[in-house]
Amino acid sequence: MRRWSIPVIDIFGIHFRVHFSFPLMFCLVWYLENGHGPQVGLRSFILVLLVFFAVLVHELGHAVVAARNGITVRSVVLLPIAGISLLDEQAQRGLDARREIHISLAGPFVNLVLAVFAGTSILIFRPQIHLFSFPWLTPFDLARSFVWAQLFVAALNMLPAYPLDGGRILRALLARSGDQVTATRRAVSIGQFFSLALFLSGGVAFLGSSSNNLWIMMAGVFLFLAAQLEDRSMILQAVLERVRVREVMITDFTTLSPADTLADALQRSVEPHQEEFPVVRGTDMVGVISRQQMAECMQEEGNGYVQSAMRREYLVAGPQESLAAVLRRIGRSGLAMIPVVEGEYLVGIITFQNLMRKLTALSLRRTTSTSSSPNAPAPQQ
16 A cells, blocks of 8 residues: 555654545546646646545544544555555554444544535635536536535545445444454445445446536545455455464574674674674573664774673564564564564564565465365464
């Protein structure tokens, strides 16, 4: 998902990214409206910005209510119909139905408030705009389009189609009687049905009438795309929760002693899969040091000892922890290596590069196993 989006703004500590479908929407609007009036390119761009603003405030509404419920939203990928949020570790473990419903309703509520305020202002101060005239979303009447963009985003998100807000409410209700993954898959299936229905109904109407129905067609396309993104994300999350650290950790690795000189340590740190190294005194782990730290310390202070340059605060993982939990830890800390400790002993390490390689192999092996034996039980950990 991140590879198909670019960062645009940080608000309240939330990283907002724009999906490639926004430029695609601009191209479609500009192509269909080209020749219908002056400055069509600029007006089409402003119209897309109005839709972007509607989605942005929609997601901010979710984020504010989520924060009031103790859930931190780390980043959001914005699509022309809604946003896909990455929540913190606590939220990844699953929300209860009540909190998820409250958070889901917050986004449409913000859109409706803005639409009512802007629409009332237009009716009072600018009645010549003809708020209820067709087309509702057009580059050539941006004030009217602002109101209907808010209503469009709010109404579309209340459809019971995951990952829209109505679909999240449906998923929350389905998850009461089953696991979250199964509930998500069912909600995604309903979402794909709605995406097809929107696309076909918009296409039929588009062939016989105005270009206003283009928005219904695009909503179907974007809903299908968002449902696929969320479905894949949920499947990957389910796989990561089942994989244990023991399955992916490296047991053949290099350790350093706090009494080693930096020059000797650099000479020993030739393993390509290690950028960071556990520092061990006897059987006790006392610190962590990276190859870059050693090189910088030697350049600034000359050849000293590992003990003077190592970090004494570090994160560790247990061999029975889930890979999902460790990945979240790596993502927050930005570390290239995490030691794996069992009891009082260092039994392995996890490096980011090796983790990606083994994760790909595990994913392929589990996918092949699942497709060849769909009813087979999950492997015992």
